[in-house]
Amino acid sequence: MLRATLPRSFHPSRSLLGTLGIRAEDAKRIWERRSALTPTHVQRLIRNGKHKVLVMPSEKRCFTDQEYQAAGATITNDLLPHCDVIVGIKEIPQPHLLLTPSQAPTKQPTYLFFSHTHKGQSYNMPLLSTMLESGARYLDWELLTAPKGPSGKLERTTAFGHFAGFAAMCDGLSLLGTKLLASRGVDTSLIRLVRPSSSHGVEELNQQLVRAGKEWNRPKTGVVTISVAGKGRVGNGAREVLDAFGVKWVDLKGLKTVVADPNSDKNKIYAVHLELSEYLKHKDGKAFDREEYRSHPANFVSRFDTEVAPYTTLFFNGGYWAPGCPRILSTSQLAKIQKYGSPERMLAIVDAACDFDGALEFVKAATTIDDPVIQYNANSETISREPSQKGTTQISAVEIYPASLPKDASEHFSNSILPYVEALLEDPKTRQVEKGDEIAESLRRATLVEGGRLTPGHEHLYVALKGPQSISLKKRKVVVLGSGLVAGPAIRTIASRKELDVVVASNDLPAAEALAAPYENVKAVALDATRDGVLEQLVTSADVVLSLLPAPLHVGIAELCIKGSTSLVTASYVSPEMAALQSRAASAGITILPELGLDPGIDHASGCRLIEEARKSGNKITSFMSFCGGLPSPELSNCPLGYKFSYVARMLQRWSPRGVLTAALNSATFRLNGKDRTIAGADLLRSNFPRVPILPGFSLEGIANRDSVSYLEQYGLPKDLPTILRGTLRYPGFSRLVDGFKRLGLLSLNKLETVPVRWSGLLDAVLAESGHRAIKTRNERLEAMAKLLGGDKKLAKDCLATLEELGLAPTDAQAVALAQTLPTIPNELTAPLDLLSILLGHQLAYKPNERDAVLLHHELCTQDEKTGDIELFSSTLVQYGTSEASAMATTVGVPIAIGALLILDEQLTKKGIVTPSDPQVWRPLLKELDKVGVRMVEKRRKGIGRGVLEELA
Structure with a gap:
């Protein structure tokens, strides 16, 4: 290995010796605490070589900023345009290399770092392209070699x-x-x-x-x-x-x-x-x-x-x-x-x-x-x-x-590279190469890119780059429509790809600017989605559009995408109007990828993988069940209804207060143990599943979700499958209380005859619609409620207590104080359902430091037709919110972003309308979700029965 004592020529004609910059490693590389040069060697460069050393500040580096200052270095974030040579360990983020003309330094530095490009690694070809575009000189530590032994065979001299x-x-x-x-x-x-x-x-x-x-x-x-x-x-x-x-x-x-x-x-x-x-x-x-x-x-x-x-x-x-x-x-x-x-x-x-x-x-x-x-x-x-x-x-x-092992590794590496760094500071371009100057020759061999071209010996990488003619300053563009909380995880996921330009378009420009601020490749623009001209211009300028806008707008956006040959990703269901665009989208050569959130989205993808795994067993599939729910984390489950609403849920409509309440009005169809069952909307909550034991630590109930039987075809399951059920998860008591609200008239879509003066008068106003007028006392209110609830006094008491806690029924002690914290009540005639939705959205909103949870659980049974043995396959996701994003925002925003990247990376090549149940989507989607911590835990068990189905049968 070459050491600092290795002889080489010194060039005294260089009157002004060089300035060295030491990069702080990318903050996203959480565990990268190494440094290319130790404070001891920095001190040597400054004292013996009279060089200047600039060091970027870093709190996580194994050597402190104070140690470098004590060695004589200057701590600064500004390495350009002062440095002749810049060194680091791992890849430098592309935005730090490809600068605009106004940002470009008057002199281009020489960079040394591990670029992981010289083997043609596909994942770093965008970085190599940027290195070429920047015009600077790039050396790769991995390419530093020296002759060894009598044969003079070249071997690496610097390595970890x-x-x-x-x-x-x-x-x-x-x-x-x-x-x-x-x-x-x-x-x-x-x-x-x-x-x-x-x-x-x-x-x-x-x-x-x-x-x-x-x-x-x-x-x-x-x-x-x-x-x-x-x-x-x-x-x-x-x-x-x-x-x-x-x-x-x-x-x-x-x-x-x-x-x-x-x-x-x-x-x-x-x-x-x-x-x-x-x-x-x-x-x-x-x-x-x-x-x-x-x-x-x-x-x-x-x-x-x-x-x-x-x-x-x-x-x-x-x-x-x-x-x-x-x-x-x-x-x-x-x-x-x-x-x-x-x-x-x-x-x-x-x-x-x-x-x-x-x-x-x-x-x-x-x-x-x-x-x-x-x-x-x-x-x-x-x-x-x-x-x-x-x-x-x-x-x-x-x-x-x-x-x-940051200190041990850094000390070893610093000792290895010191002679090369000294040589470059004397001659940053390695122009004065004398015969026998092994270090200078090593530096020339290690040069990968110079003057915007690959150096001899590395020109084969043009093939990996698809030819030098493909290198262009034009970046691919992603447009994100909407700036709600779902946008945060979506933008974070896409912005991690530095080769992409991302535009966040929203009618709330300050919110969009806040989302864009942390990223150099993201910008915000104002958008009025009702102005077709502005929206069309944005859509046609993009390679792919992510729409986080309300579902009713998506068909119109899809029309613009077809016109502009731009692919589209959304989290909303495929409506009949959207489905009608299939042939036009395919003809336009674009992909429309809807239903890519949590439910729908991750549920389809993980369900398909579980079904595929079960098929590999060779046994007959006899049941498929899927339950999903967005809930408060367990420690918050004692709130009214055991439920809360985030901004994300309100934006997604299905899990908005109105969406949750209207779901209680829907009918449901499913098949359980060979029997087809249809439950009318009026009976849905009373026909709930009181206990859904998916995990020992959670007490949950389930509600059948619309038409489960229709999913047999989508999942490729046999039409005569004995059990197919999709349901919604809630904490126990939710169905009973909301069913009580419905029977009392609080979920009515008919407008009230009078406007309540205050929120606490809503219950009495609804009771009056049923003929129970002039209620003066709490007991009179309870009696009226019990009559509407079929004489169930216990349910009447529980409903009244909950409505009082929410501020929808009079309570002498807190009526005045509570009224001051509630939103303004609409002054026009409004349906009870809409009034209840407004107040629930306020009273059951998540507060700072409160976290939500997402639970998704599939169970599938197979049976060996020879032995009768049953095997239970399960797949479970439990995701909690963090300080960065709610669980709902993560499980909706990240899949949408991954979908866009699948299209850009040509992993998804199908055209027209493609859903997450397609293998081109669910296979890579689940792999990428696993990388970012959204993980399905899959199990196969024999001899324990049929799981949840045993409870529901």
Whole structure:
């Protein structure tokens, strides 16, 4: 490795030495606490080289701003136009690279960071495009190389690989302890290992490993074995961990012997550091040849699934992989291992290489330091969070493991890059390259982009960029119509894609500006949706439109989208008028994606996945039930009706106060145990399901939701399915009270004959409509109510108490004080339903620091037609509101945004009207939702009956 003492030429002709900028890592990279240069090396640059160093402030960096100031650096956010060289660790956000002409510095700096573009990584091609457009010079730390050994072979000189391997294996051992306890019921010393992110560094971890190794004494487990792939820095970092633990190293033959021998010493962990030849075989049966593999990898195939996996408890992947190389393990191979192999093998995989959809086909995306593992079932291609889930492999794929050891990694890295930084500060463009100047030559080799072009040796990346002619300053544009609370999560999701321009259009410009303020690629504009000319201009300028406006406006917006060839995403149901646009939308080459929220939206997507999983069992599906509800979090459930209304709910109409109340007037059709049932609107609430036991911690009731039978076709279920039911969840007592309100006349759509003087007179005004006039006392009011409620005095008392609490019936003690806090009562004749809706929206609104909850639960039963055995499949989402967004806003806004991105990324290619029950939508939608923490928990259980259906039958 090159060190600061490496000789190189110095150029005394440079009278003014350079200014260095050290970037603060992107705030969104929560765990990225490393720094490219330590305060010690900054001090050296300033004192010895007479350079100036500017450091961006950061509260999360492992070295404090004060330490850099003490070293002589200036703390500032303004690196441009002062710096000749700017260094960082991870990718620099695109808006910080592509500046407008007025923002562009007079001199372009030279940038050094890990860009993750030189392999043609598709997810970072927009970043590479921006690097080209900016005109600056870009070097990639990963491309810094120097000749090594007699052969002069070029090898990397700067890397975090050793720390990646060390931290990943430490974490992998700790998390394997959890997997062994949960899935095998065995406590081991591994579970007491501190995770790297919670440690003080390498020294503490080594001490922990030594102690855990000495405490390993679990003869009741099967032999625990570890296979390590990769002989580079990453693999050697992992090996250092296992050496500290005290594993017994064997070769692959020895590993097979240990696993096969029931008398093997289980007081040891056995490990093998794999050779490529042990699992990569020539297709023609020839002996493995490393040089042939490097030049013609397609001639080889992996036999890892048969040669290594059956003998491995934990697999650590730290090897190199590139497109064209054989995969180590495919999804189908892992599926066979999980289905037919020993339950003690392939319990865990630590993928430190993180070549997504690469060496390990099933590793599609990164996990994070704070949420490091998933439990993956390759047979059903599903992910769960339960380490006890049978038939799953625990997978970790954290990209930034070195960031969990920030000081150790930063000190090592800073020492490695110091000579290169010194050289660049003397000559930022590396123009004076003298023969034998190894550092200057390394810098030239590491240059990826310069002067708006890819440098020789990297021009093949134009193919990944679809040719240099495709690089354009024009960004794709997303228009968001509406600025309600749903817009916040939607905009946050889309704005994270820095290559997109986002416009928030609203009739509430201050609200739109507040939404746009945190993001550099989002702007706000005023919009009057009733002015077709303005709206049409916005729609036609966009690549995709997200409409968060009221559902009645969506058909008109869709007409404009068809005219302007712009795709559209909404959360509203497909109305007959919208459905009639199918052929025109398809002819226009656009996608209209409606019903993409929570319900409808996530419910369709997760239901389809559950149905697909059940079909894979090969057994007959006998029932499908789905319940969904937006509720106050449990600690707020003692409010009137056990219900509250957010702004989001009011905007969505269906869950607005009026929408919730009118739902009680709808009829419902469903099928339960082979019997078709239709409930008239008048009887809906009295025919509720008093107990819906979806989770032990929630007490819930259910209400049938409209026409469930019509969903058989949409979900591809048989027409004669014995049970199909979709319902709404509420806390117990809701149906009884609202049914009481309905029978009292409070849900009437007929206007009152008189306008109540105050809100507390509404109940008496409604009672008067039924002939109960001149009520003077509370007892008279109760008697009148009981008569209308069929003599049910208990219900009358409960309804009156609730109405008094809401301010809709007189209470001497608080009438005056309460009246002062209520909204103005309309002075025109109004229907009781509308008056009740206005007051409920006020009285049951969420207050600051109150959170909501979203519950979505599906259950599906299958039956083995030979044995009669029943298997219960379930899928559950429980989402709580946060300080950033309500649960309802998140579960509506994020899916809409993901839908827009699916269209832009051409993952959704179908044209016309497409709903979330289409596999092109639900498959990627659920994967993306899982990444942002909106996760369905899926389970399969036998021998426990039919779940909720047992209660409802």
